[in-house]
Amino acid sequence: MNKLAPLLLAALLAGTAQASDSSLSQVDETPSAGAMAFDLLLVRPLGLVTTVLGTGIFILQLPFDFSNENSKSKAFDTLVVEPARYTFVRELGSTE
Template sequence: MRNTLKHLSNQCHRIGLALSMALVLLMPQMAYSQAVEEDPSAVAMAGDLILARPLLLATTVLGTVFYVVSLPFSLAGGNALEAGETLVVGPAKATFIRCLGCTRSGYKKEVATFDEN
């Protein structure tokens, strides 16, 4: 029983470490996001919320795990940045840096105006 709890604790620690690495890789990419000019329908937003976002989140988590597992080989091959971009950053951008119902990644920026009348 004690070994099982210790193993579970180690697994949770590894997953937390992998997710924190993914967030560190994601932060610089937020500064480079483009404005999105799309007007999605309510059905597209609902489908995105119910189906696409959970699947993309799972893809991001699995990509992070695969990236951590493949990291020694990627470092030896000299393509660790490309592997991180493909396995972690790409799915994370599609999950978190995309307006609800939009098909392209990026922030939807609204222009605020001020009327004195």
């Protein structure tokens, strides 16, 4: 019985540490009004410029990459789709 006591104590302490850890994970991650305003007035217009420039660069690189089908898809995703998603799809004020 004496050898079993430290094992039971360790199991009890591990359970309490796990319970307190889960209570810390409930953090409010909604963006503030300042973050939303910054996103709307500065970040979104820069995203639009990036999308337009990426589209132009994609069109310019098409003649050089005409033979490889996979490369066109990857270039289109990188230069056009990702900036467009960042600009138009994500939630206002989010950092993702």
